[in-house]
Amino acid sequence: MKLDESVKAASLTPTAELLQDAGQRALAYVQSVHDRPVNVSTQALQGLNAFRHSLPDAGLDAREVLRRLDEAGSPATVATTGGRYFGLVIGGALPATIAANWLTTAWDQNACFRWTSPIAATLEDVALRWIGDLFGLPDDIGGAFVTGASMANFAALAAARHALLSRLGWDVEAKGLYGAPELRVVVSKETHVTVSKALSMLGLGRERVIVVPTDHQGRMRVSELPELDEQTIVCIQAGNVNTGDFDPAREICRLARKAGAWVHVDGAFGLWALANRQIDTLTDGFAEADSWATDGHKWLNVPYDNGIVLVRRAATLRAAMSLNAAYLAEGDATEREPSHYTPESSRRARGVDIWAALLNLGRDGVAALVERTCRYAGMFAQGLEASGYEILNHVALNQVLVSFGTPEMTRAVINRLQAEGICWCGGTVWQGRVAMRISVSSWATTDADVQTSLRAMIRAAETCAP
Numbered sequence: 001m002k003l004d005e006s007v008k009a010a011s012l013t014p015t016a017e018l019l020q021d022a023g024q025r026a027l028a029y030v031q032s033v034h035d036r037p038v039n040v041s042t043q044a045l046q047g048l049n050a051f052r053h054s055l056p057d058a059g060l061d062a063r064e065v066l067r068r069l070d071e072a073g074s075p076a077t078v079a080t081t082g083g084r085y086f087g088l089v090i091g092g093a094l095p096a097t098i099a100a101n102w103l104t105t106a107w108d109q110n111a112c113f114r115w116t117s118p119i120a121a122t123l124e125d126v127a128l129r130w131i132g133d134l135f136g137l138p139d140d141i142g143g144a145f146v147t148g149a150s151m152a153n154f155a156a157l158a159a160a161r162h163a164l165l166s167r168l169g170w171d172v173e174a175k176g177l178y179g180a181p182e183l184r185v186v187v188s189k190e191t192h193v194t195v196s197k198a199l200s201m202l203g204l205g206r207e208r209v210i211v212v213p214t215d216h217q218g219r220m221r222v223s224e225l226p227e228l229d230e231q232t233i234v235c236i237q238a239g240n241v242n243t244g245d246f247d248p249a250r251e252i253c254r255l256a257r258k259a260g261a262w263v264h265v266d267g268a269f270g271l272w273a274l275a276n277r278q279i280d281t282l283t284d285g286f287a288e289a290d291s292w293a294t295d296g297h298k299w300l301n302v303p304y305d306n307g308i309v310l311v312r313r314a315a316t317l318r319a320a321m322s323l324n325a326a327y328l329a330e331g332d333a334t335e336r337e338p339s340h341y342t343p344e345s346s347r348r349a350r351g352v353d354i355w356a357a358l359l360n361l362g363r364d365g366v367a368a369l370v371e372r373t374c375r376y377a378g379m380f381a382q383g384l385e386a387s388g389y390e391i392l393n394h395v396a397l398n399q400v401l402v403s404f405g406t407p408e409m410t411r412a413v414i415n416r417l418q419a420e421g422i423c424w425c426g427g428t429v430w431q432g433r434v435a436m437r438i439s440v441s442s443w444a445t446t447d448a449d450v451q452t453s454l455r456a457m458i459r460a461a462e463t464c465a466p
């Protein structure tokens, strides 16, 4: 076959037919995901061998490509969107966001500049304003849509580095860190690994930090904070991945403000609690920080590749992330140019997914999602405790830590539960104790899912009992 004939053969199916096929397959997946096992069967794992062949010379018809993806691929997915996946802090994907994401993919917009995609830039503006409003943040915040909280932590800490060093007369973007005044970074013992990674990428050093001890809930002990000054960045947390608890932001922000230090919040999932005014004992003071990192793809339940960075003054983030120094000389632009706020240049229009979730849920819907998932976490804790198992954390949010007795016993229960596939929970070690962690973060989880999963947990524990 000639080269161009071979290429033609690869596009036999008309686009309309192909997209309808994709729609039907996706619908079938979404409709069945709730009732299938959460884990991946051995058979499905073996089925992945179908993909392990060499690259063919001649391309395949697009419909055949899709058929292969669905037939061997769909069964090998972990059913994280089904409502009974409680591992890590995962969340599902609201139907409105899947649909908006599809249409956006068809647009194939480059969200780099306003002129490469006016719609992407506009919806980013709108979504940022809505998020700021939802969290009760100041009006002049700047922000950007990045891949996840890892990159949001990176971008926010780059802004912090810029702000502190420029005040000391050092242009870190131009000159780098060699010869710069030294910055101190304060973290807690419970700081997320992605904050450490961001510090390493920024030349601030993973290990060059002051580590503040934490209490029984993993909260920073304010009394053990070092003296703060204008050369210090303090990294605090909204939502400990184990206990769900928050650092005492009010007091830390007060001390930092007085000293001229910068406070950065890693709120990958927990920051969304700011949308629910009923849990303001936890969220108190977080709006006083200088920068925030959060995820859309966890508690807000939008598809993956959706993180958000927010910085108190837009100009600070822009100075740290701008594509070129010349742009800065132009002074304040009237319109936000997306590429000047992110580590990336070309990227997908990920702000659309978040805009869709917020419009679909509304202010009350976000608060209700937070309330419901926290209530379910409480139900898990109560149910397990009533059956005689020990809850290791005060369930302040949506995370539950349970011990089924000895470390071996707890591990055995986790393994059994995972193999059975009715629900899925992971293991963790909390303050030296082996625990099973239950994270309730999906919009799709129902009362019935909680009851079914609770029964499965108790059954697994009884079966594993010596």
Ligand SMILES: *Cc1c(COP(=O)(O)O)cnc(C)c1O
Residues within 6 Å of the ligand: 089, 147, 148, 149, 150, 151, 192, 194, 195, 239, 240, 241, 266, 267, 268, 269, 295, 307
């Ligand atoms: C998940 C998480 C992160 C990292 O977020 P990604 O979206 O995986 O990059 C950072 N901090 C906390 C507290 C998290 O839960």
